[in-house]
Amino acid sequence: MLRTKFYLTDAQSASPTAIYAACYLDGKRKKLYTPLSVLPSQWDSKAQLFRRSFANYSNANRLLRFLVTELDDYFLATVSKGKLVLIEDLRTIIARILTGAEPPEVTFTDHLSNWIEDSKRDVKPSTIKSYITFRNHILAFGKAKRYALDFSTLDLAFSEAFKNYLLQTARLTNTSVNNVIKNLKVFLNATHNKGLHEFQHHTRFKKLEGHTPELMCLSKEEKAAIIGLNLDYFPRLEKTRDVFLFGCETGLRFSDIxxxxxxxxxxxxxLLTTQKTNDFLKVPLSSLAHSILKKYAGKQVKALPAKTNQKTNADLKQIAKLARLEALVSVATVRGTDRQKLMVPKWNLLCTHTARRTFVTLALEAGMRPEVVMRITGHKNYRTLHQYTKITDSVVQDEFLKLLS
Incomplete structure (x- = not known):
């Protein structure tokens, strides 16, 4: 049974007040407002009925009992099919019985927006941002191709057409296309689990062939060049440089810094609990990291004067250019079957995440055991840690000479 009870919105009101239904789903009380209203003096809260002083009280009470029966019938029928009871459907039943009107139809776009709004409880803002990007792409596809977007039309043929659109019209790389498809599958899986549709074509959607990008880090000499920059006349860049170097010394993600x-x-x-993985870490401080913290102690609410990720990345490119990080780095892009490689100066690629990669690589090059690095950075396994390593040519030469000696 659904266990539906009726209550007044304001039991102390001197004027008619709205009646709402309280339904218990999975042990949680859900409020469902009705178009009915009554003077508190005309309502029997114990019996959950209109008093005789209410005009046409007999028919009004019969309507309430009928509503409870309809809600219970829907609940039992839905549960018997192994589906979830949705609060939206309960509201639809109330509207149909008490007003004779059906609520506005929930469109596919509405479902997308509702899913993103509901997800804000459980995922990080960066993930919400990627969900919004996915929503914009699929709606743009529907408009450009005049495709009727609905759960029933998102089949395998749609997935191929959508990927082609993302590659050819939106000009995304394979990696970006795969991120959009991943979020599409998350959306369809979540809405299927809520009982909003019965289709499971998304379980067979395939990603495009991806590629593992070569992750960039700084060498000891490049890091020293950034440390040695005189930025006394550029306080904005000096603060950004110091925050970046703190990341190079601790291996922390920018979000944690x-x-x-x-x-x-x-x-x-x-001591901190990481933003991304909720890991508790104890990170030792080098003399440089300690001096950076001391430099900014008491000058702001947080320990360091960090800006947004976007502004920090823009500053870092200026800093790297001043430090003459001109070495060329190979950057590969894959769009469909088209593979391209470009040689880009290192200063153009410097970003906040370079600090974490630099810490891991230089720590391993210096002989720190991988398990110690993992303890500091919070990596769960060596395979994940290995993605951040970049053994330099000079290290290869030194190790080879040691082998020969």
């Missing part, structure tokens, strides 16, 4: 509070800083280490 900008969230770092003074109370998390101790004499020789910092």
């Amino acid at each position: 900008i969230a770092l509070s003074p109370h998390q800083v101790h004499k020789d280490y910092i």
Whole structure:
């Protein structure tokens, strides 16, 4: 049974107040407002009925009992099919019985927006941003191709047409296309689990052939060049440089650096719970990291003067250019079966995440055991850690000479 009860919105009101239904789903109380209203003096809260003083009370009470029966019948029929009872459908039943009107139809676009809004409870803002990007792409596809977007039409033929559109019209790379398809499958799986549709074509959607990008990091000499820059006349860049170097010294993600509070800083280490993975880390502080923290202590609410990721990345490219990081780096892009490689100066690729890669690579090159690096950075396994390593040519030469000696 659904266990439906009726209550007044304001039991102390001197004027008619709205009646709402309280339904219990999975042990949680859900409010469903009705178009009915009554004076509190004309309502029997214990019996859950209109009093005789209410005009046409007999028919009004019969309507309430009929509504409870209809809600219970829907609940039992839905549960018997192994589906979830949706609060939206309960509202539809109430509207149909009490007003004779059907609520506005929920469109495919509405479902997309509702899913994104509901997801804000459980996922990070960066993930929400990627969901919005996916929504914009699929709606643009529907408009450009005059495709009737609905759960029933998102089949295998649609997935291929959508991927072609993303490659040819939106000009996305394979990696970006795969991210959109991944979010499409998350959306369809979530809405299927909620009982909004019965289609499972999405389980057979395939990604495009991807590629593993070569991750860039700094060498000891390049890092030293950034440390040695005189930025006394560029306070904005000086702050960005210091925050970046703090990441190079600790291996922390940028999101954890900008969230770092003074109370998390101790004499020789910092204690924090990571934003992305919720891991508890104790990170030792090098003399450089300690001096950076000391330099900015008490000058802002957080431990360091960090900006947004976008503004920091823009500053870092200026800093790297000033440090003359001109070495060319190969950048590969894959769009469909078309593969291209470009040689780009290193300064043009420097970003906040380069600091974490630099820490891991230089720590391993210096002889730190992988399991120690993992303990500091919070990596779960060596395979994940290995993606961040970049053994330089000089290290290869040194190791080879050691072998020969």
